[in-house]
Amino acid sequence: MFTTWTRAKHGYPVENEWSGQAVKGDPAAERKIELLVNENDRLTGQIGRLEERIAVLERIATDPGQRVSREIEALRGPAN
Template sequence: MHGPNFVLAIIAITMTAWVLNNLIRARHGYSISDDWGRNIDRSNPEAERHLRLLTSENERLAGQVGRLEERIAVLERIATDPATRTAREIDALRDR
């Protein structure tokens, strides 16, 4: 490569690497950096508040998923158990 082509290739490689770096960082939950490598979200108090809200919502949803998994396990057990055993258990619950 000669002169301008070499410079353009370096610029293209650098910009591609920067875009890929930010895509990978965003996918894995890291803050995105600007042109000089500084994290954008660090100076933004609104981003901190948003992160706290997302964290609390994530905890709430994780609890909800756990409860739903338990309910699904019970429904699967009912669906796969023999009918006579399920009938006996229902009758035992009625007698309580």
């Protein structure tokens, strides 16, 4: 019993002593884990997008004004 408690405490899968297979968890707990994994994936993607936006803002804030003006004019295209 101590071995099972120690394994559970440290996050290792609890195994059935007779078959050596992990014991199936509670369906509600498995659903919660699935939701947490999905949320983690979503938040990881959001962090990546925010890091890209911050990099652009840092570049704009640290670049000289003339360079930013030239880039804006270049994006507008040739004057008609």
